[in-house]
Each structure stands twice: as C-alpha cells, then as structure tokens.
Amino acid sequence: MNLNFKNESFRDDYTFKNSPESIRRFPFPFNEDKYMYSVNMEPHVPAGPAGHAYNNAIDVDEHFVAEMRDRALVLKEDPLRYLALPHMMAAQWDTLELLMENQAASYPEHFTLEKNGDQWHWINRPMGIDQIFTFGDASTLPMEPLEYITRQAQGDFVIVDQRDGQLWCDAGMVTTQADWSLDFDIGMNFHEWHGPVPLAHEIGVFDRALKFLLNLQQGKPVRRLNWTMTINPRLDTSPENYHKWGPDRATVTPENVGNKVHLRCELQTLWRLPRSNAILFVVRCYLIKMEELVTVPKWARRFHRVLRDLPPELVDYKGLTRYRPTTVEWLAKFDDGQPSTPGIYPE
Amino acid sequence: MLVAGIKSRPVYGGLNVDIHARRHLFALEGEGALALLDQLKAVGMDVLKTADILYVASGSKAEDHDRTLAALGADSFWLAPTIPVLLNRFHVMLGQAHMGTCIYVAGTEGFIGQAQQAAMNHGVDPASVHSEHRGSAARRVQCVHCKGITDNVTTSPYTCSACGLSLLVRDHYSRRLGAFQGVCIDAEEPGTAPKPEELFP
Numbered sequence: 167m168n169l170n171f172k173n174e175s176f177r178d179d180y181t182f183k184n185s186p187e188s189i190r191r192f193p194f195p196f197n198e199d200k201y202m203y204s205v206n207m208e209p210h211v212p213a214g215p216a217g218h219a220y221n222n223a224i225d226v227d228e229h230f231v232a233e234m235r236d237r238a239l240v241l242k243e244d245p246l247r248y249l250a251l252p253h254m255m256a257a258q259w260d261t262l263e264l265l266m267e268n269q270a271a272s273y274p275e276h277f278t279l280e281k282n283g284d285q286w287h288w289i290n291r292p293m294g295i296d297q298i299f300t301f302g303d304a305s306t307l308p309m310e311p312l313e314y315i316t317r318q319a320q321g322d323f324v325i326v327d328q329r330d331g332q333l334w335c336d337a338g339m340v341t342t343q344a345d346w347s348l349d350f351d352i353g354m355n356f357h358e359w360h361g362p363v364p365l366a367h368e369i370g371v372f373d374r375a376l377k378f379l380l381n382l383q384q385g386k387p388v389r390r391l392n393w394t395m396t397i398n399p400r401l402d403t404s405p406e407n408y409h410k411w412g413p414d415r416a417t418v419t420p421e422n423v424g425n426k427v428h429l430r431c432e433l434q435t436l437w438r439l440p441r442s443n444a445i446l447f448v449v450r451c452y453l454i455k456m457e458e459l460v461t462v463p464k465w466a467r468r469f470h471r472v473l474r475d476l477p478p479e480l481v482d483y484k485g486l487t488r489y490r491p492t493t494v495e496w497l498a499k500f501d502d503g504q505p506s507t508p509g510i511y512p513e
Numbered sequence: 514m515l516v517a518g519i520k521s522r523p524v525y526g527g528l529n530v531d532i533h534a535r536r537h538l539f540a541l542e543g544e545g546a547l548a549l550l551d552q553l554k555a556v557g558m559d560v561l562k563t564a565d566i567l568y569v570a571s572g573s574k575a576e577d578h579d580r581t582l583a584a585l586g587a588d589s590f591w592l593a594p595t596i597p598v599l600l601n602r603f604h605v606m607l608g609q610a611h612m613g614t615c616i617y618v619a620g621t622e623g624f625i626g627q628a629q630q631a632a633m634n635h636g637v638d639p640a641s642v643h644s645e646h647r648g649s650a651a652r653r654v655q656c657v658h659c660k661g662i663t664d665n666v667t668t669s670p671y672t673c674s675a676c677g678l679s680l681l682v683r684d685h686y687s688r689r690l691g692a693f694q695g696v697c698i699d700a701e702e703p704g705t706a707p708k709p710e711e712l713f714p
C-alpha cells in the first residue's frame with residue numbers, strides 16, 4: 167500500500183484533518199448505542215473492510231510523518247515522556263524487533279528490514295532513515311532501542327513487566343496520551359495505575375482484565391478500543407501540559423462544534439514479548455472531528471445516543487462536562503431516530 | 514486517620530517489630546516516635562540491643578520525644594535536625610546494612626514515602642519495609658506541570674511552591690516519587706480557583 171503522507175500539525179494552527187479514506191478507516195469504538203466499561207478484548211487478527219485500521223497488526227497511516235514530527239517536538243520540551251527502568255533492556259529489544267518486522271512486512275514500500283545474523287539493516291523511507299546496527303548491542307544505535315523505534319512508530323507504547331502475579335509499568339514512550347503521566351505512573355502495578363478510573367474497579371473489570379493478561383500468549387495479540395474527546399486535534403493532551411490545552415475546553419460554541427470537537431479513539435493492542443516475557447501495550451490514537459464523523463450516518467446517530475446517555479462518572483472522568491451539552495445538541499440534528507445497525511464499521 | 518480507598522496509595526501496616534531479625538534499623542519522624550514506644554510495650558526492650566534509631570522531631574519538638582528515645586539505651590540513637598539530614602544518614606546506613614536487618618519507618622506520609630524511596634534505591638522491596646503512619650495527614654505533592662515537590666500540603670487546592678499554579682491534590686500516589694499528584698485546578702477557566710480547603714490536617 168502506498169501512503170500519501172500529509173504535512174499537517176497537531177498544535178498551534180491545527181491543520182490536521184482526515185481524508186475521506188481516512189474517515190472510513192477510523193476505528194469507531196461503539197458497537198451499540200450505549201457505553202459502559204467492560205473487559206472488551208478480542209484477538210488482534212486482521213479484520214474490517216479494505217483499508218480499515220484493523221487490516222494490519224501495526225497500523226501506519228497518512229498521518230505517520232506528521233505524528234512523528236509532533237513526538238519529536240514533545241520530547242524536545244519534556245524528555246521525561248520517554249522512560250525505561252534498567253531491567254527492561256531485553257523488552258526494549260523485543261519491542262524494536264516487533265515494530266520493525268511488522269512495519270516492514272505490512273508496508274514494504276516504506277520500510278525494509280534485512281537481517282544477517284545480529285547485523286540488521288533498517289530503512290525507514292518516509293523519515294529518510296537508513297541504519298545498520300547490531301541487534302542486542304545498544305551502543306550501535308543512536309539512543310536506547312525503545313526510544314529509537316518509538317520515534318518511528320505511531321502511537322504511545324508502554325512495556326509492562328510481569329512479576330509476582332502482577333503487571334508493572336516499567337518503560338514507555340508516551341506523548342499522545344489522554345491525560346495521564348508516565349513519569350508519575352512508572353513503577354506502578356496494574357491496579358495502582360488504574361487507580362483514578364471510576365466504577366471499573368467496583369464492577370470487577372480490572373481484576374478480570376489482569377487475570378486475562380497474565381495468561382496472554384506469544385503470537386496471539388489482543389486488542390481493545392478506548393475513547394475520550396479532545397478539543398482541537400491535539401495529540402499531546404498530557405497532564406503535564408493541561409494548563410495549556412485545558413482552556414480550549416471552554417471555547418466550544420454551537421457554531422464551532424463540528425470543527426473543534428473531536429472523538430479520540432485509542433486502538434490498544436497487547437503483545438506478549440518473546441525474550442523478556444513482558445507485555446507491550448500499544449496505544450494508537452485516532453482523531454476525528456464531528457463534521458467528519460457525521461459523514462457516516464450510522465456513527466452520527468450512535469455517537470449522539472452514547473454521548474447523551476453517558477454515565478455521569480464517565481462524563482466527569484473524561485473531562486467532557488463543559489462541552490457535552492453543546493455537542494449533544496449539535497449531534498441531535500444528525501440522529502433520525504432510526505435503529506442503528508450492529509458492529510463498528512461504516513454502513 | 515488517612516482516608517482509605519486510594520488504590521495507588523501504599524498500605525502502612527504498622528511497625529510490627531520482628532524479634533527474630535538480626536538487627537533493627539528505625540527511621541522515625543515526629544509522632545513516629547510513639548509507634549516505636551508502643552511496640553516496645555508489646556515486644557519488650559530486648560530488641561533495643563540490636564537497634565539503630567534515627568529520629569527527627571519535625572513538628573513535634575515540644576513533645577520531647579527525642580529525650581525519651583535517647584533514654585531507651587538502644588545500640589545507637591541519632592537525632593537529626595531536619596528530614597533531609599536524617600535521610601542522608603539513613604542512606605549511608607542502608608548501604609552498610611547486613612542481611613537480616615529489618616527496616617522500620619514511622620511518621621507522616623511524606624516522610625515514609627521518602628524513606629521508602631531511599632530503601633528502594635538500595636534494592637529493598639518497599640513491601641518489606643515495616644511502616645506506620647503517625648502525626649498529621651499532610652501530603653507531599655508533586656506538581657505534574659513543573660515537577661516541583663511541595664511538602665506538608667494540608668489543603669486542596671494549594672499553591673505550588675515551585676511554579677505558583679493553584680493545584681488540586683488528586684488521590685493518586687506514586688511510590689517512586691513518594692508523592693501525590695497536583696494538577697492545575699483552574700486550567701479550563703484561569704482565575705477561577707476555589708479557596709483552599711483544609712483537607713489533610
């Protein structure tokens with residue numbers, strides 16, 4: 167597949183938008199007209215209509231180059247977005263291998279990986295990178311392997327170590343997050359880093375999810391969708407910068423809803439890593455503005471109903487309080503009251 | 514009492530002196546002195562022969578706990594003028610500690626957090642450190658924006674001692690940092706921060 171990489175921004179003048187193909191490949195996170203937390207994991211196997219975000223194990227799209235540029239800007243301002251505890255080196259190499267192999271296999275026009283024993287040759291054409299290195303020898307790369315490869319792969323990445331029947335957040339590259347801090351959470355376990363999430367602990371979601379993940383098998387990745395909303399197409403909605411992007415939430419008016427308000431979907435995939443036995447958690451963020459979303463009538467209808475009936479605890483936790491009423495009102499115009507068809511794909 | 518139900522906050526299970534340990538290393542702050550005194554009533558004074566006690570009085574100077582501790586006749590007793598000075602000494606003693614040394618920490622939560630951090634830096638599993646909360650419920654808080662740490666926060670919101678933003682104290686605790694998280698309270702409408710409320714007296 168030959169991708170047309172766009173020159174666009176996720177800050178300041180916010181020129182990011184989706185092409186019509188990019189809209190139709192959006193991983194819409196609702197398969198029914200209401201939403202509540204659940205243990206929503208399924209095997210991560212290729213799925214969906216041609217071109218959908220589920221087609222490839224590691225998804226690369228038209229926003230690749232612009233997203234990598236935004237990541238570099240975030241890291242320049244705040245190097246603490248990349249952190250790895252010392253015992254995670256084997257897992258770093260596991261991750262580098264997984265991402266290079268998958269990107270090269272699915273997008274041979276754009277990425278090439280040649281292996282000759284430990285001597286690897288990696289080519290990333292969209293970013294103009296050509297690197298020969300020794301697999302397992304960090305001194306042959308310009309930076310640690312996890313930082314190196316996640317500066318060339320879309321999405322946030324967390325590696326969790328498995329010890330004592332728990333998962334531990336021990337390494338990560340986190341620059342496109344929905345309001346959580348890696349620097350604060352690193353070293354925590356599954357229940358601790360999920361501490362602030364409302365309701366889900368009480369209904370047993372985290373106990374069951376943890377049990378499931380502890381048994382995750384190599385070669386059998388799983389996926390789940392998570393979502394929130396963002397004003398302006400901003401990738402870096404970190405708590406670190408909340409005082410900079412928070413004011414945007416007060417700028418939504420009935421006139422600008424369609425352009426300013428975005429549904430933010432995270433395609434999360436979980437992979438058991440071969441050498442370290444750690445788990446790689448990939449959080450790939452997709453943004454779609456309301457004007458784009460309503461070009462798919464099923465999505466317009468359904469998102470209107472989901473947002474209108476969302477439990478108050480989730481409204482509060484996701485930070486939607488200020489602009490939800492205006493957005494629901496705007497979306498109502500696109501809800502004809504018809505039943506909505508099952509599944510997440512566009513009709 | 515500290516409020517329960519914060520999933521990321523450690524549980525401070527009590528000093529619970531282990532009489533079978535070869536040595537005992539106590540780091541105590543303020544009212545934390547009473548945690549040890551209460552324990553001695555239960556397990557007897559014998560443990561003191563193999564005990565090193567570090568103490569800082571902090572807000573409890575008037576109580577004279579330092580004199581009571583000094584009079585116990587522990588193998589060593591050392592009074593520090595401030596928490597950072599105590600932690601320096603604690604750090605050195607952890608480096609010299611032998612296998613079979615049991616580590617005990619008692620005092621305010623900010624102190625426990627920093628002492629546990631020191632232990633973690635010496636490869637000690639924080640779960641194996643015996644800890645007991647005593648004294649005020651004040652919190653040690655990290656500003657998520659500038660990363661500056663403010664000690665002894667008793668209100669929410671509070672003003673970050675480093676960058677001056679008005680911060681809400683979230684019920685989210687990092688053991689690695691030994692601190693709660695502070696997040697700008699009026700980011701969405703600057704200038705609308707509510708008055709600080711005394712929540713952690």
Ligand code: HEM
Pocket residue numbers: 203204205206324326333335344345346347351359360361362363366371372375379390392393394445447483484
């Ligand atoms: C093992 C890898 C995972 C990591 C590193 C991770 C990390 C996180 C983090 C950092 C948050 C934000 C918490 C905050 O507010 O500070 C979060 C939220 C959440 N996580 Fe996870 N998570 C993982 C796996 C899962 C799984 C398997 C589930 C399945 C049920 C799950 C369910 C949730 C839910 C429901 C939320 C709240 C999301 C929202 O309403 O926006 N997580 N996760």
